[in-house]
Amino acid sequence: MSDPAAPVTPVASEVDLRLVAALREGDETAFMMLVDRYQPVMLRIALMYVPTRAVAEEVVQEAWLGVLKGLGGFQGRSSLRTWIFRILVNTAKTRGQRERRSVPFSSLWSPEPGDEPAVEPERFRPPGDAWAGGWLSPPADWADVPEDRLLSKETVARVHEAIEALPPNQREVIRLRDVLGWTSQEVVEALGITETNQRVLLHRARSKVRRALEGYLSEEVSAT
């Protein structure tokens, strides 16, 4: 169990250090492996800071060059991916300022103000009820859904759709956390956002994806 007061700072792993050594030696395959892994998410994050896809592509390319030039100074005090994304975010900010984007960067990763309840309020007993705030229509036990349906391509496609429909900040946080498997600390460091914003964005994103899945799976059950 982790102590929230003392977050573990992720440091470079053995694999990270070996990758960095390979890159310094000019290993093309190692570089292209990193590119394949991170390019899509780098592009989407860059797009949050600059106005067009063409500019975002330039930003990412510039960031990769920054990564290569900075390799000599990589100390392993953060994970390699955190370090790469910090370079990306800095590059994107600098470029975004030059492009005079109207949205202030500080608000990019702030959750939209206002309530976004995880579950529709109608699903709970109303105030005044003896069991106010209790389930009126409780969630089903998904253990009753056959595994091959739960893990089917269609189900995964629904999750993909639900993520695509999220606001960009929620979408990128859930992708980093749950698709790419980053830790919360890595996301906080890589994007330069607060722990609270990270958690609120993740909470809203996961809640909406769950809702979409619940809708889809209940439709499946009643269809049979």
Next chain:
Amino acid sequence: MTEPAALTCKELVELATDYLEDTLPGPDRARLEAHLEVCEGCRNYLAQMRRTISITGMLTEDEIPPEGRDDLLRVFQAWRDSET
């Protein structure tokens, strides 16, 4: 000392992420777990949340178009040549 008010289901769903992230302070965690013991709906909710997370983990990243890959390979080669 009065007993802390019991958690409602509506409140619990908003704490689901903090709970799963293990960032709930001890007393809140204990209240939440006490609620789970007696509430099947909330147990199902959390199980759904865990399933959602694992299904999300089955997604794959988009493919990079080959032009983009070639450009980056050239960036790398130019950097390597300049280093030697």
